[in-house]
Structures are given as structure tokens and as C-alpha cells.
Amino acid sequence: MQRNINISKTIDWLTLGLYLVIVLLGWLNIFAAVYNEEHRSIFDITQQYGKQLIWIITSFLIATIILFTDSIYYQIFAYPIYFILLLLTILVIFFGKDINGQKAWFEIGWIRIQPSEFLKFSVNLALAKFMSTYNFKIHNYRNLITIILIIVIPTAIVFMQHDTGTAIVFTSFIFMLYREGLTPFIMFFTVISIVLFIMSLLVQQDIIIYALLIVSIVIFSFVNGQITFILSAIGALIGIFLISKGIVYLFHIQFLEQHFIISVAIVFALIGMLLGKLKKIKYAVHMGVLLLACITFTFMVDYIFHNILEPHQQARINELLGKSNDLKGVGYNVNQSKIAIGSGGFLGKGFLQGTQTKYNFVPEQSTDFIFCTVGEEHGFVGSVILLLLYVSLLIRLVYLAERQRLAFSRIYGYGVVSILFFHFVINIGMTIGLVPVIGIPLPFFSYGGSSLWAFTILLFIFLKLDIDRLKYLT
Amino acid sequence: MTNPYVNRKYIIISLIIFIFIVFVARLFYMQIIDDSYKYSAQNNSQRRITKYPARGVIFDRNGKILVYNEPAFDLMVIPIQTKAFDTTDLCKILEIEPNILRLILKRARLYSKYKPSVVIPQLSLETTAILKEKIYKFSGFFLQSRTLRKYPKPIAAHLLGYVGEVDEAYIKQNPYYKMGDYVGISGIEKSYEEYLRGKKGVSIYLVDVHNKIVGNFAEGKYDTAAIPGYNITTTIDLELQEYGEMLMKNKKGSIVAIDPQNGEILALISSPTYDPSLLVGRKRTKNYQMLLKDTLKPLFNRALMAKYPPGSTFKMVNGLIGLQEGVINVHSAFSCSRGFSMGNIHVGCHPHPSPLELISSIQHSCNAYYCNVFFKILNNKKYKNTEEAFLKWREYVTSFGFGQNLGTDLSYELKGNVPTNTYYNKYFGKNRWKPLTIISLSIGQGELGITPLQLANYACILANRGYYYVPHVVKEIHDVQHDNNKFLQKHRTLIDPKNFEPIVEGMEMVVKGGTARIAQIDSIVVCGKTGTAQNPHGKDHSIFIAFAPKDNPKIAIAVVVENAGFGATYAAPIASLMIEKYLKRKIKRVNLEKYIFESDLIRR
């Protein structure tokens, strides 16, 4: 049964308000970031800040159109939209303009459109549509495969455009899948393998192995609650560590092999110990197998990285991980970004007073590193206020998603939360040096027409679904 | 129906809050606890130093340098980087008053807080040396290396022009330029600015709290090299130019010498002139004001901008038109009894044999002859009335380059004046003017205004028997192709080349046995013509145009000496000495030379 709904009464004003505030603050900070003394007006459309105003106004138009479109169409056309955008993203590989080594843009006059930005909401629509079918069970083998395909196909295409940042964004749907019932084990494995993958490339292997051993011993001890076991295990570890160092020192045995042998030995020793002493054998076996799998995985990644990948691929991954020490490269950017934010202090240097961003120390100040301007000019206070705005928006969206009556709306809502949260964590995390540099924008805030339009569409479809929630009384 | 996983929202919200806390903690550490970032930011002060390219060197036609560059330093300031400093100390080094320094700094702040401004341009070498030692005390200040124009010889000031700082109005129109940049303001420096200026580069340095450069920003990734301006070879003959300036010393006027075979300007002298190095460096403004106030107007480029009635040198034009129109032939003779009388008009003449034919009329510069010729041209039955005949006459005259811009590569060239029928219609009334009314045009007086450059070009036309190339001063821009097509095109007059022969004969006779015997040079056949421009404000101007040798001419020249009287007195000998200098490289007539050198027509 359907009812006529008054938008102004049913729209979530809090979300709308947060959106407007973030967009306008973004505009002011873009102005500050690329402020050009010869173009002092924020409305000067030869400059990024003037252009951003155009993007903002057009975004408002798009938002209005979405709010006045019946939300049923998003359900009906979820798949066509998904395939059309997929097609556009493929076309851009062949007909797009190459900018900064990425073939991700269509250029029409001075306007550049990046289809992969719009892919995000279309994947979200497709997932919501697929997962809201009657009697859907997430752990059904075929369903899982389909979900993975819906996510992996666009990811692969975007990877081919060399836009690693955007490609990685699609992994964010894991949050939504978790809420929809995906077993934590799958999440656990995904997280473990990602962490291990990154760690095995970043950190020396022996450190990873010892860390893994300690972690498993600690977890296991908590399960069993035996202090003596913890102590003896740690004692054994130290002993093994000393012995292995001694072997290396005395016999110059090759590092990698020696560790592998030792590790395997430890695993078997542990399993044996546990088998003999404890009742919860199942846990011990699980733990042992997992540990072994992790260690093998680490070595595999290392082997693949050094022996199979081409040097330029290695360089790309290193760059992605922020490992390159090249001052001109990624490491330099993060360092400059940290200096800019750190020098902001408690209250910041004031609007347009930032020296680090003004002098172009920070690269891509208006796009990926826009948070630097906030940190430098508005200090700790300004930064925390901005973080609060985002956190409020995210939690509000979780709340909105939960109050949906249609599975479609809820899933879509969680998809929005997932994408925004992922962007938020990666973007801000990278500017403050907590996350490797992955070039993705801060939603609603960074300079860029495609990104602002795409995030606006993403959010306002959900707002419209939320408005229409009362239409579908069950 | 309750969703079985609804509690998982708490995990997700916790995760969001957890990340928030991590971020806040991290920001708290970076922005409040750890001071090292603030220190790094100070060390991160960036200084963009513009690398100014050296302007192109200008050579004469034989590869001798007319102007080159020498290093100089400007004291610059970036207002936002300044800290409290010892004002008196800096003022002492710079030798300026503290309130002046304050004013300069205030102006710099107004211009831009982030961009460098010039505090004191072109410091002396001693000041630079002292400042280099002490610059660390003055945060935000630095020395910027520049180059200044340097002239090996104090000559060719008007030709070369000068270089000055751009002003705001100029920057607005030409965004390539930034405050403190130099630009050619006159002469070759102006017309070839695009080639001479080169391309600015930039170096970005990191500067520590002690105002010391600690290294290149981003290892020089964003630096660009300065590209020096293109060198230019001019058509000027340095020795001839220098000699001409010596001859014109203590005289007002100008000399323009052109190679008629290609339009290359060999020398262009405007006198009085000035030492070009006066308009370089810090003293430029002061010297400029001084030169501006000088009553002899040394800054005024007479060669391009002064208009004179051409006097008798114009008689050949009327002779040529007469021949072309068929109203006279070589043997047409007119008698002269101390001039020409008709109605109540009388144009006087000096004593000479009478009657004269065309060639000897030039030789003796008979006024009556040309009054008659002009009369015949304007009373030609071919045309309906005087006005129509006059229009035809004017068409011929302008085809000699008179009354229009020749289109040289020197800036500020004036058109001069050839009166129009509309002018006469307005002045006398339609159909109220007759040939007799404007008879003074026949002998090059009246409303005619011709620049020395146009006169020299006219000499080229006579030398070439009917055509000219646009006079120009640049022969070659090194390492670059520039469009000089317009200097390679022949411009023909409306006169048949064969009509020039008797005229040239006449000009030969002027020097051999006419009004300008003083201009004779052994073994060179000089063709010339004297002229006297009537000057209502004082003594008449002495004019002489010439070319040599008669066959296959190598040089065409025009000389104007203001208030020097009859053409043969000063203009003719000067032109002749110039020709001798250019063709022989050595002056044999030392007495004549001495006479000219010692003549002072200004007497200040």
C-alpha cells in the first residue's frame, strides 16, 4: 500500500544538514588550499574553488532530482544501472584520457568525468537488489559467488585503469555483508590475510613469525587460562629465538630456510604439547593449522613478490604500501602532510594562513590531502570537529539503515555507510600517517566534480529510500 | 520480524567510534604533544627564487657587441617570512632612512604577503658583499641575482632603446611579467622584447629558521632552468654609428644611413643623444627625469619622430611625377629670373644660368623650374579639376613612403605628413584652392612633414631607381627563425624606373658642379641633393640626401641639421663624411672633418 509523502516532513534533516555543512566546509578549505592571490574571489571559476562551487550547485540539482524521483525506480533499474556503468568504465579504458597514468576519465571540454566514481553507488544498488530477493540466504554457496562477482568484476576493471585507490574501495562492502549475516570467520580470514599480506611485504619475516606465535599463544592461554603454559611457551620462544640467532651466527645458514624449519618445528611442538596436556584438542588443532597457514601465506607472498612480479609491479606495490623511501614520492607526501597537520597546533594558524599548504609543500592539497588544510589552519579543534561531523553522519546513517522496513533499503543504507566509512578511514588515516597512501578523496569534502556528484547520488538515493520507507507498511 | 543480525550494528558503530578515538588520539599527539612538526614547518619555509635569464646580446653587423649584460643583485623580501630585525643595522648597510625602508616594506606587504618583492634593486658590489655576510640576521630577506645591461661604447642609445621595470598596468595586460621584471621600453629592446627577454626559470629552496638555504625543495623536481634570450645581430655598423654621433656632436638633428640594396639601416643617429648606460640600474629614474627636463630633448628620437619640410630635396619627386605624367620631358626648359612670379605670388630663386633643362634644374636647385612643373602637373587636362590632379599627385608622393608608416622594426615611428585634399578643402573651402595656392609644395615647403628615416628611404628609392625595401635594423636572430618576409619585399613607386635616370644625372651634377660640391669624394661618384627646411621658429634646417656610388649604390643617407641654414653648409659635408667612412673606412678630408667636429650649433 502506498501513501503520498511530504518530503519536507519526512526527510532526515540531520543527515541533510550534516551533508550541507561538510560540503560547504569542503569548499572553504579547497579555497584555502589552492588560494591564489591573483584570484582572490572564491567565485572565480578559473580556479578550483570557483569550479567546486559549480560542482556543488549541480550536486544540489542532482540531489533534488533524486528526491523527487520515486524510489521504486532504483530497485527496478538496479541491474541496468549497474551494467551501464560497468560498460562506461570499460569504455573509458579505450577512449578515456590518460591523466597521471590513469585511464579513468572522459573529457568533454573542460569537464572531466570519472565513471569509476559512479560505479560505487551502482554496485551498491546491485548488491542491495540481489541480497533483498525473497528468502535470500547469504551462506548459500551460489549466492556468495554471485556477491563476490558483483564486487570483483568492477574492482578488476578499475584496477585495469591503474586506479588502485578506487578499486580497493569495493572491499568496503565487507561491512555491509557482515551486518547482513556474513560469518565473522570469513571477515576474520579476510582481515588476517590482508594484514598478513601487507605485513609480509613491510616487515621482516622473522618478526612476523614471532609475532604470530606470541599472538596465538596469548589467545590460546586466554581460552585455557593457564599461566604456567604462557610462561613456558614464552620461555621456549626465547630459547628458540636465541638458538636460531646462534645458528645463523655460527653456521651462516640461510635466513629464510632456517626460519621456516624452526617455525614448523615450533608448530608441531605446540600441537604436541597441547595434545598431551589439554582437553580442548579441537582448539589446539585449529590454532596450529591456522598458524601454519599464516606462516605459509607469509612466505608465499614474499616469494611471489620477489620472484614472480615484475620490477615495476613491485614498485607499484611498494608505493601503495608507502614503503618507497624516495623523498619525491609517496613517503615525501606523507611526511609533508604530517608536518602541515602537526604544525597546526591546538587552534591552527587561521583561515588562509597555512604556510605548508600555501607553498605547495603538500601535494594534491585540494583532493586527496585536503585534510592537511583543515589540520594546519584549524588545528586540533577544527580537525576534531570535522571528524565529529563525519562520525555523526556515519552513525546517523547506521540508525537510518536500521529503521528501514525493506531489506533493499537497509542493505543499500549499509552500503552507503561502508563506502563512506572506508573513504573516511583511508583518506584521513593516510594524511596522518596511520594508513598507507591510497589516493581516494574525502567524501563531500575533496575537490572534484565526479566524486562530489557520485557521493551525492549515493547518499541521496538512500535519503529518498528513507523518505519512502513509510510507503511500504508491512 | 526481527532481523537475526540486528545486534551487529553495535559492532559496526563501535568500530566507527574506535576509529574516531584512534584518529583523535593521533591528532592529539601530532598537534599538541609533539613539537617536532612545528619545527619542521618552520624549516620547511620555502623560497622560490626566480632565475632571471640574461637578455640577448645585441651585435652590430660585423659581430661587434653593442650591448651585453653584467651581473647585479636585488635585495628581496617575502613579507610573511620576516621576523623582528635590527632596522637600523639594515638601513645602515643599505644607506637609506628607516622610514623609507618601512614604506618599502609596507608596499611589499600590500603587494603580496607570500610573493617576493624588491626592496632595493641593483645593489652596488660593496653593499652586496656586506649583505651576503649579514643576510642571516634578516629573516625573509634574500639576494636575487639579476643582470643589467652594459654598453661597451656610449652609443646608439636611441636605436637600442632601454630596459625598465614593468608596472602594474603593464602586468595586467601581459601576465607573463611579474613585479620586478624588466621589459624593453624603446628601440630594439622594445620591438624585439619577445626574443631578447629569454625565459624565466625558478629554483625552489628550503630555508631554515636562520634564513639559510638548507637544500633544494623536492630535490629540484619543480625547478626550471632560465633560458637566456636570443642574441641579435643588427644591421648597424658600429663604427659608422659612432662616427655619425661624433659628427653630430653639438648639433641638433639626425642621420639615417641605409643600404639601399636590402633596406638595412647602417646608422641611425638622433642628436643630441645620451649615454645609454645612464638608463641602467638604480640611477635610471633619476637620470631619466634629468634627461626629460633637458630643453634639447635628448630622449626624443628625431630620426623617427621629427617631421621637417623636405625643402629642395623634394624637387626630384615633382620632377619624377612630371616625367611620369608626361607634362615635361628631359629637355623641357623653364626660365628663371630670380624666381617664379604669377599673380601676386612670388617664389624667389638664387642666381644661376637661365633657362635650365631638367638635369641642370636639379644641379642648380632652381625654384622657378619646379613651380612650373608643379603647375603643369596640377593643371593637367587629363583631370577634371585641380583636386583630382592633386589626388593623383598625392598618390605618387605617398608611393615614396611619405605620409605613412614605413613599417620598420623600430618602435615609435611617425607617419609624417603629406597634406590631403580634405585638408585644403577645409582650410580654403571646396574648389577655392588652385595650384598657385599650394605652390610651396613644389619646392618641398608648406605642410609637408617628412621624417629623417623617410628621407633616407627616399634616398634609397633614388639609388634603386624606383623601389625600396622597408628599412629595418635587425639582420638575424641567432638560433631562431623569425618572420622577416616583409623586409624582403620590394616596394615600387608609381614612377617608371627609366624616368629616374635623368634625375640621378641631376643629383650627380649637384655634387660634381652644383649646390653641394663640398660633398665630393675622390674616386666615389656621390649623387645628392641639398635642401633647406623653412623654420618659422628660427634659423632654417639644413638637409642633404645622397647615395653612393652612383652605380650599384652601397649607401643611401639623409642628414638633417637643425638651425644650420642652407643644406650645403652642414648636412652635405656630414653626409659626405659618413659615405667616405662607410665606403673607405678612412677619412682623407681631415680638414672638413675637423671643421664639422668643431662646429657647435647649440652653444649652451
Ligand SMILES: [Zn+2]
Ligand atoms: Zn632659379
